[in-house]
Amino acid sequence: MRWDTTTVVRKYPSEYSPEGLYFVAKRYVPHDASNRGLTLLFFHCTGSHKEVWEPVIQSIFDRTAKTQNSAIVIREAWTFDWQSHGEAGRLNRDYLARLDAHVLATELVNGVKRFAATEQPFDNHTLIGIGHSSGMLTSFSRLLTTIDDSLPAVPYKALIVMEPSALTREVVRRTGMDMYDRMRALKVAIQKRCDNWATRKEAKAFFIKRMPWKAWDQRALELFLEHGLVELPVQNEDGTITTRVFLCCLPYQEGAAYYGHGDIHHVAAERLQTLDPSVPVHFMFSAREEVIPKYVRDSLLALRHVASLQFIPRSGHLVVQEKPDEVSAAIVRVLEGQAGIRANL
Numbered sequence: 001m002r003w004d005t006t007t008v009v010r011k012y013p014s015e016y017s018p019e020g021l022y023f024v025a026k027r028y029v030p031h032d033a034s035n036r037g038l039t040l041l042f043f044h045c046t047g048s049h050k051e052v053w054e055p056v057i058q059s060i061f062d063r064t065a066k067t068q069n070s071a072i073v074i075r076e077a078w079t080f081d082w083q084s085h086g087e088a089g090r091l092n093r094d095y096l097a098r099l100d101a102h103v104l105a106t107e108l109v110n111g112v113k114r115f116a117a118t119e120q121p122f123d124n125h126t127l128i129g130i131g132h133s134s135g136m137l138t139s140f141s142r143l144l145t146t147i148d149d150s151l152p153a154v155p156y157k158a159l160i161v162m163e164p165s166a167l168t169r170e171v172v173r174r175t176g177m178d179m180y181d182r183m184r185a186l187k188v189a190i191q192k193r194c195d196n197w198a199t200r201k202e203a204k205a206f207f208i209k210r211m212p213w214k215a216w217d218q219r220a221l222e223l224f225l226e227h228g229l230v231e232l233p234v235q236n237e238d239g240t241i242t243t244r245v246f247l248c249c250l251p252y253q254e255g256a257a258y259y260g261h262g263d264i265h266h267v268a269a270e271r272l273q274t275l276d277p278s279v280p281v282h283f284m285f286s287a288r289e290e291v292i293p294k295y296v297r298d299s300l301l302a303l304r305h306v307a308s309l310q311f312i313p314r315s316g317h318l319v320v321q322e323k324p325d326e327v328s329a330a331i332v333r334v335l336e337g338q339a340g341i342r343a344n345l
Helices: 050-064 086-091 106-119 138-144 169-175 178-192 200-207 218-227 251-258 264-274 294-301 324-336
Strands: 003-012 021-030 038-043 074-081 126-132 156-162 229-235 241-247 281-286 308-312
Touching: 003 050, 003 086, 003 106, 021 050, 021 086, 021 106, 038 050, 050 074, 050 086, 050 218, 050 324, 074 086, 074 106, 156 324, 169 178, 169 294, 178 251, 200 218, 200 229, 200 241, 218 229, 264 294, 281 294, 281 324, 308 324
Parallel strands: 038 074, 038 126, 126 156, 156 281, 281 308
Antiparallel strands: 003 021, 021 074, 229 241
16 A cells, blocks of 8 residues: 655754744554544654654555554544754754753653644544654553643544553552662663664664564564664764764653653553543553553553453564564554454463
8 A cells, every 4th residue: 555655844842942842743554545444543662763664554544554444544644853853863962962851751742732733633533643762762652642721622533542651659569669760770771781883783783682682573673764763973082073873763862752751651640540431441451561650551451441451472572673564463452342352372
């Protein structure tokens, strides 16, 4: 299935910068799009970029093309960069490199809500929110866009919560600092790892030998090399200028997203519990409990009626990067109303 894409770049007010920060969204419209179809809004995980969803979107478009089932007709899809990630991270880099604070997930929340309110791209659309959390970000952004405050809430018909990292206060009381210790360890590891290379070829050679990248689908890795890295001039000791390849998301910003976002993970869990019961919430988990332990999964599932529960076979926490075709199949099952069947592990 072929598609047309449009990238939208805006600079919106920000609590971090008096000049504002860039917000970037990307629209995908299948060639057989119908105005009666669904609009899918995708939110990426920490350390990633909006294009990580493209293999999933392509697969969904392929699976639903020329369908006779009106429940799975697709109108369009949208992806968004958190302002410190991907293309937005590249555009905001000069400012963020001087910033000694990490940009909270609320920045993406406000960007999506402001975009929806000021430009009305989703008016008269039937919206499905889909997010994958790789460490205290995406599930929050999607859930928090449902809150009415100074900006109107985004009205979803349904939510698909994939490997959510929201955390209830009750779990913390029962388990002590276990989850915090896990996230702190991830933060330290991320902020110590290599973040620049001479060329993209050298970067690829680095990634394919190391976890988590060596477990990724080839399409996800190639997209990361294209959209998750940026070439920048570097001044050498002798005064000459060379070009090196850096991560679009600064390690400080990525690491802080795992540990250091305050109560936002608790707020997301509380919002999950108080969300209008008429909005179905569908859960998806990886087969392996790599980042989100069972006790956290169970606590989230107990917060509200679960519209459906699926496990993606042979997958770890970065399920979107590892198993994009299986993720798309699971999403289509939700859209078809058949997701009550648990996938075999």
